[in-house]
Amino acid sequence: MYTRILAPIDGSVTSAHAFDEAIKIARANGAELQPLYVVDLQPIAYDAAATFYPDMREALLEEGRRLGAQAVERMAREGVKGTPRISEVELTGDDIAQRILRCAEDFGADLVVMGTHGRRGWRRLVLGSVAERFMRIAHCPVMLVPGREAEEDAQRREQTAETAD
Incomplete structure (x- = not known):
């Protein structure tokens, strides 16, 4: 059903959980999987901070290389191909969601699997x-995988509702 799956990764537990799901789907479909790390450095307005900009950029690129290598190791263990x-x-004029969209289009992704923290209320509004932004602009199916914390919260709410009945 799916042949090219894109999975944004950022080193968080939530993105690792989503990547696990992406690997399962890729393996089941014989699909190619592309782990994607997005570097997002905001413009520097102060001279002192601008001095460290190249170091911050290089640190983020190194983190991306490290996470990419880990992803390739996991994919190899599961027999999933991809780079x-x-x-x-x-x-x-660019943000992370738009960058993911461009990468999905470049890759020809027919599915994007990404994690979500499951924030609600004011936390979602503020943070x-x-x-959610990517889901609104995507041109292909998007699978949002809740973080383990969000899943645990949902299970607790479900159990509380059952005991209240």
Whole structure:
């Protein structure tokens, strides 16, 4: 059913959980999987901070290479093929969700699997959601995988509702 799956990774537990699901889907479909790490550095406005900008960028690129290597190891153990990608947000008029969209289009993804923290209420409003923004602009199916914490919260709410009945 799916032949090319894109999975954004960022080193969080939530993205690792989503990547696990992406591997399962890729293995079941014989699909190619592309782990994607997005580097997002905000424009630097202060001279002192600008001095460290190249170091911060290089640290993020190194983190992307490290996470990509880990992803390839996991994929190899599961018999899933694919090559990781690192992409940088453009400093003018680009955000993480738009960068993921461009990468999905470049890759020809027919599915994007990504994690979501499952934030609700004011936390979602204040913190925003890359997953939600991406889902609104995506041109292919998107599978949002809740983080383990969100799943545990949902199970607790379900159990509380059952005991209240």
